[in-house]
Every structure is written in structure tokens, then in C-alpha cells.
Amino acid sequence: MKLKKFLSSILSSNAAFVILLLLQIGFLMLAVTSLGERFVFFYIALIALDIVLVIYITNKSEPISYRVAWIVMISVFPLLGGVSYLYIKLTQQFPKSLDMRNQKQTRELLVQDEEVMAELEVRCPDSVNLARYVANYGMYPVYRSTCAEYFSLGEEQFSKLVEELEKAERFIFLEFFIITEGYMFDVMSELLIRKAKSGVDVRLMYDGIGTGMLNSMKPFRKLSENGVKCKVFNPFRPMVSSVQNNRDHRKIVIIDGHTAFNGGTNLADEYINRKERFGHWKDTAVMIRGKAVWNYTVMFMQLWEKSESKEIRRFAPVIKADAVPAVSDGFVQPFSDSPLDEEPVGKSVYLELINNARSCVCITTPYLILDEEMTNALGFAAKKGVDVRIITPHIPDKWYVHMIAWNNYSRLTAMGVKIYEYTPGFIHAKTCIADGTSAVVGTINFDYRSFYLHFECGSVLYNSSVIGDIYADFERTAAVSELITAEACEKRSVYKKIAGAILNIFAPLL
Template sequence: MGKIQEIRESETGKKIVKKGKSGIGRILFGRTGVILLLLLLQLGILFMVFSRLQQHVIYVYWLFALLSALTAILIINRPGNPAFKLAWMVPITIFPVFGMLLYLFVEFQAGERLLNRRLQDVEQQMRKYVLQDPDVFEELEQTDKRTSNLSRYVMEKGGFPTYKNYHTAYYPWGKDKFEALIEELNKAEKFIFMEYFIVAEGKMWNTVLEILKKKVQEGVEVRFMYDGTCSISLLPYNYPKKLEEYGIKCKIFNPIKPALSTVQNNRDHRKIVVIDGKTAFTGGVNLADEYIGELERFGTWKDTAIMIQGEAVRNFTLMFLEIWNVDEPQENYERYLDASHCYGMMEGDGYVIPYGDSPLDHENVGELVYLDILNSAKDYVHIMTPYLILDHEMITALTYAAKRGVDVKIIMPGIPDKAYAFALAKTYYPELLRAGVKIYQYKPGFVHAKSFTSDDCKGVVGTINLDYRSLYLHFECAVYLYQVPQITEVEADFQETLKDCREITMEDWRNEKFITKLTGRVLRLIAPLM
């Protein structure tokens, strides 16, 4: 069987990934194909059973049809995002019996509730360590009441305090973050926590792994966690055992299993590194060679990251330990939360709020932080995102900001990684453009950065895309910056990236291929469920 990807050298010496038929064969007949086949088989059995009911037991069918109507009424009257409700109405309307039973099957699964209950137990254990310095909050409140209100919300609903900024560094490219990460990992003396969505063997991961192995030998505690999607095609399923042999504690979060379950939608999309409790990294950069320009996929790969140092790292430490301990007994968290390293550190300007977002707590912290920036902007909001799959609230905020004179600009990829997601994103272009939102596509390749800047005083750098998966279904994280000097660097990077972009106009939309428009509009019916 051939390889998943053909890798060749370009004239510049970079590796280029070229997908071919051999890759499709590997997917179809490998572990990924088996899982997909079993999932489709389960769906097929469900559909066949309910079709038989419809054909042969007319009274049972009408009973289910009545239950379908009651289910529709239940969906409409439940609290939640209207887009998700509409997306469920489509299968229930087209397949009254099957759609209704599928919804009930999804809604009343125990897996998601069990995971949420475990997370709540861990959060309860950690609550005593989540402390907001009242002096910091009072100072912020006197500086900017609106931002202090956001700070209060993130603290009360998410459990993430606001801190005075000690040191922050912004990295406009993945290779910049990689170099800084290597430098900081080599300084580790007590512990290293790493949590990533994607890990792929290559120069980046192999370099990091060698440092982790060396640090274990020096007596440093190393914990490494990655999302279960990696074990589909990127890493061997038993990879944690290999790392354990090196002395590295390793876990797979939410492994992919060949069983229908909504909890498999809840991926760990975070990218977190915590070193000794005094240095932390996050951003869009995963542990794979395309993120640092060593492997060419979808043209030039544009990504960003941020490092923070000081007391604020505590939020990332707690975020990591929360997920790590979801299936573990309580441990002594205090030894990882010592802030004595901050004594004597030079205090920088501004405030930072490292925060996370869980898909299970029914509190959309990630989206509401973005909405707060859009609704409070006076001069501009500049955004970089790889995906643009928006709910009504986000569309309203973007268009209203533009209509009241705020300069709203969005940088999107010029070469997408997912054609279907790009087609779906383009369906939002006309409404945004008519309102005055300016959209740009990055000509050299793929933008994977997730950043907001506004009015030279507010910014966000993290893992949160502008799509349903990030805003509603994934575990995410980011850093909110207020009056931090590095905001000007994030904005400068946006402006520099803009030079390599093509502005999209209504004429471009009108000239878009019919099949692209049709595909996008059809997909929009089920966008929240994708």
C-alpha cells in the first residue's frame, strides 16, 4: 500500500506534500477507513430499521411522526443557538422518523454528560486556587469600566482571573515560536506541561522530543497530552506507551472510537505549553513541520503564537491540569502553582487574561470575548482566521461594527486546507461586504492564525477560529491583551500580512463558480453540525 502523502523537495529545499491516489488507498484500508466504515455501518443499520418501520408498520410510523413533531417543538423551545436548532430541523423534516430518533440518540447520550460531570468535579477541586487579586481588578475598573466588566465575566463564568502584565512576546511566524519554545524548554528545571491538537513526526516534533527526553533525565517532570484525532493517521495508536518508555507521562484526550457518540465532536483544540509555572505558550502553532515552514502544504503557512511570563501563567497551568485530571484522582495542585518566581520581576504595562473555553459548560466564553471587542470598538477591528462559518450573533456584530464606521477587516486564506469549508465561508461574503466589512485572501497560501486587534489597546491571540467548531464544540484557549505593548506588534503583523493579500469584492462573489456557490449554500443548512 502506498504512502498517505508523496513528499518531494522544492527548489528552495523545502519538503512539499503532494496527495495522490495512494494516500486515498491508505485512508480507505487503514485505521481511518475502518473507523469510518464502522460509523457508517451503524448509521446504515439505524436508517434501515426505521425505514422498515415506515414501510411495514403504518401505525408505528405515524406514532413516530407525531413524536417527530413533538421533538421539533422541543428543539424550538429549548435554550441555545438558533442555528443549531435549524440544522436539526432539516433531517427531522426530510426524514421524520429517522431524524427524530437520531436527535434523541444524540441528545441523550451518557458520554458527554459523564465527561462534563468529571470536568465539573475537577473544577470544584481547583476553585480554591482561582483567585482574583482585588487590587488588580480595582485598578482595571478605574482605567476602563467596559474592560473590567469583561474581566468580571471571564472570572465568574470561566474561572480565569486578570493579571498585571509581566512579560509578553508575540511571534508572527511559526518558526519564531519554535525557536523561542526550544530556548525555554531547555531552561526547564521543575516541570513541563504540553497539550496539543496536532502532533506529527518530523523536524519540529523530533527536536522537541529530544529535549523532553533530556529533561526527564535531569529530573524534570514532563507531561504530554494530545488530541485523539492524531491517532487516526498521524501517530501510532500506542504512541503514549513509547513516550512512557522515555519517562514522559503521556495521555490521549478523547480517543477516536468506532462508535456513534457526540462526545467525539468535542476535540481538544488547545495548544498549551507551561514551563515551571512561569512561562507559557499558546496560539495556532501545532507540533508539525508545516507550521514552521519545513513542509510546504497549501502554499506559505502563516501562523502566530504568544508567550507570557509571570503570575498569569497560573491560568494555563490550571487549564492543563483540569483536562489532564478528568480521569484521575485528585492530586496536589499547589506544587505547580507557586508564584514565588514573580517576586522581583519587572512589571510591564497593561493587563492579560489567559482564558479557556469548554464546549460542555453552556457558556460561550470564546465567542463572547470576540463579540465584546466588536461591540466596543471605536476605530478598527482587524481579524485573522482560517475559517469563517458564522452564527447570527457574530454576523450581526461584524456588520453592525462596520455600519457604524468601524474599520472591520478580515484576512482569510488564499489557498484553503478544506475546500468545503472555504465554499461555506464564501456564502457569508455578500452580507459582510454589503455592510462594509472588508475581506482579504492571503495570496501566498494558508492563514492558520487566530487573532483580533482593536483600537491599539485590545487584542486576542489564541486557538479560537471564527467557526462553529471552535466557538461551540472544541476545548479552546487564548490570551486577552489590554493596553499591552505587544498589541502594536500584533497589529503591525496584520498590516504586513495585508500587503500580501487580495481584497475581495462583490464582483468577485458574482464571478464565483456556480458549483462553489451551490455547495456552500447547501452546506450552510448543516453548518453547525459539521
């Protein structure tokens, strides 16, 4: 356990800043001792490189917060800042086969039913532009013959998940960012092995850093030996490629193509409050049934190694079978967001909900690390008279993220946004509700990593009765949360204000 905590701390992203500083000091000492008088020419060459890179970064189309972070990094660490930027950019490439699957096969396998889009335009005119955007640029259609059920806690979701998994007859696909041993894993392992032995196609995919780096591989070997197909997404390879930043942060379970679960809950005991880490852990999820599950099936198979279009199509008859009840309760549009393109679908969905809201916007997120665009959108909505409320954790899992969040609290509260901290503990839920008529539940945090670096997913709900359940849960959660006032922000110590401001500069790199 001590070794695990030690590895976790040295491999955490906030350690990168300190490591870079130490590397620069060591590099400087080595350069001075080995180059002698020639060091000055080497130093001038590095400064020239930094100047060129700063000009290049300034004119890039990347988010301004990311560009500013790198410009500051290069200015503060002139010896290694520019070299580090070059290294990251030159090694930031995924296998071409994965890129082809995401860009081409999605268009081929997911076709929008124009009759559904036309009906959405009639019933939800304020939402149809968002649905068109997700269909055209996220490449995931919106569906009508689908119903949804909301879970306000991880333990509620897990109970229903086990119940539904027991009914599986054809296939079970599972995808998680974090999997750790414990009660939850034991229950799932026994069930999955039993299902695999009965002939069900069981596939489990987990992230190479979120799960694989700090956990024993023994439990996964046992699953594999008993018929469960296990895959590690983007295995951890230190100092090989910057694509180690691009993690699979999605949490998806698909059962026989007609039922799917998606939300913030990983496969670890803290998510169902069997293990206490940061007080009471609150997470949320949705279960959807019907045609929209096909979106989740395709997005899972696209990240499954060497999945070809032909193999993905094998599951289409199950998805579209007439036996699936044609239940219509509003519209559902599951979508995925990939770091392989330049389209921040998750962030754009959030922005559209915020910008188009007329009465209220209700957000839950564990991390509130905002760029200028998102801050301005939230602030402008509040200035227009929209009731903008955000719930974040009172007990954080990362101290530096909490400090950055407080830096954002000051700016948001000054513009009229209401911030609440979930006093019972840690809220890991990722939801956004607009006017009680549209909502998103999924895996997307309000931070740079979720918007630009990770593989993420979620379900957009339009005019669905389940939105009322999500809103009611938000109200209950806000009632047990502490309202953060502008006065509280102002009373923070000077040290915390300065530290928060500095960390906020480098937030896109954390």
C-alpha cells in the same frame, strides 16, 4: 499513507451527511422488507417522534443556527433524523469527575486580585467589563505582573520554544490537538526525553482524534518508556458517545510555571513550513511570562486525568515564587472555554471586542462559519463606521468550509466588512484586535465547533505593547492578501452559491 488518507476522508465530519443519507436508504429498504404491512405504523410513530422533537428543539435555548440545522435534518431525513438527535443528546455526557474539576476547583484555585481589577478599570475603562466577565464566568483572573512576546510565524515560535524548554528545571506541560511525526516531533522528543531523564516532570497531553486516531502510537510509547508522562484526551471510541465531538483543541506549553506559549501552532511540520500542504502556512502565538501563567497551569491540570486540587496546588509555589520578575506591561488574562457548561466564553470575548470597538477590528481566522449573532455584530460594527477587516485562507484545507466562508463573504461585504484571503497559502492564526488597545491570541476559530463543542483557550491582552506587534503583523499580512469585493461574490457560479447556501444550513453539524 493511502490508508491514512482514506480513513481521514471517511471519518471527516462532512462525510456524516452522506452517511446519514445512505443509512436512511438502507434502513428504509430493511424496514419495508422485514415489517411488511406493519411498516406504516412504525413510520407514523417515527413521524410523531419527529414532530415532538421539532417542537422541543424550537423552544430550546441553544443557538438558533444549531436548532435550524437539526430541524432541517429531521425534515429531510424523517426516518433517522429524530433518532440521531436523540442519540446525540442522550449520550452527550462527560465523566462527572471532569465536570467537577472544571466547575469547582477552578473557583478554588484561581482568585482575582481586586487591586489589579481596580487598576485595570482606571487604565482601561472600556475593557474592565470584559475582564470581569472572563473572571466571573470563565473563572480566570486578570494579571498585571506579566509580559508577552508575539510570534508572527510558527517557525519563530518553535525556535523560541526550544530555547525556553532547554531552561526547564522543574516541570514541562504540553498540550496539543495535533501531533504528527517529522522534524518538529523529533526535536521535541529528544529534548523532552533528555529533560525527563534529568528529573524534570514532563507531561504531554494530546487529543484522541486530532492526534491519536490516525497516527502511530509507537513514538508515544518511546516517550513513555523514557520518562515522559503521556495522556490521550477523550480517546476515539466509535459509536459509543457523542462526546467524540468535544475535542481538546488547545495548544499550550508551560515551563516551570513562569513561562507559557499559546496560539494556533500544533506539533506538526506544516505549522513551521517544513512541509508544504496548502502553500505557505501562517500561524501565530504568544509567549507570556509572570503571574498569568498560573491560569494556564490550572487549565492544563484540570484536563489531566485524575488531577485533584491537592496535586494542582503542588505547582502553585513555583508560579508565585518571588524569583519571577514583576514585569508590568499592560494586563494579561489567559482563559479556557469548555463545552461542559452553557457559557460560550470564547465567542463572548470576540463579541465584546467587536461590539465595543470604536475605530477598528482586525481578525484572522482559518474558518469563517458564522451564526446570525456574529454576522450581525460584524455587520453592525462596520455600519457604525468601524473598520472591520478579516483575513482568511486563499488555499483552504477543507473545500466545504471555504465554500461556506464565501457564502458569508457575500453577506459581510454587503454590510461594509472588508474580507481578505491570504494569497500565499493557508492562514491558521486565530487573533482579534480591537482599536489597538485590546486583543486576543489563542486557539479559537470563528466557527461553531470552537464556540460550542471544543475545549479552547486564549490570552486576552489589555493595554499591552505587544498589541502593536500583532497589529503590525496584521497590516503586513493584509498587504499580501487579496481583497474580496462584493462584485467577486456576485460573479460566483450559481452552483457555488447554491452549494454554499445549503452547506451553511448544516454548518453547525459539520
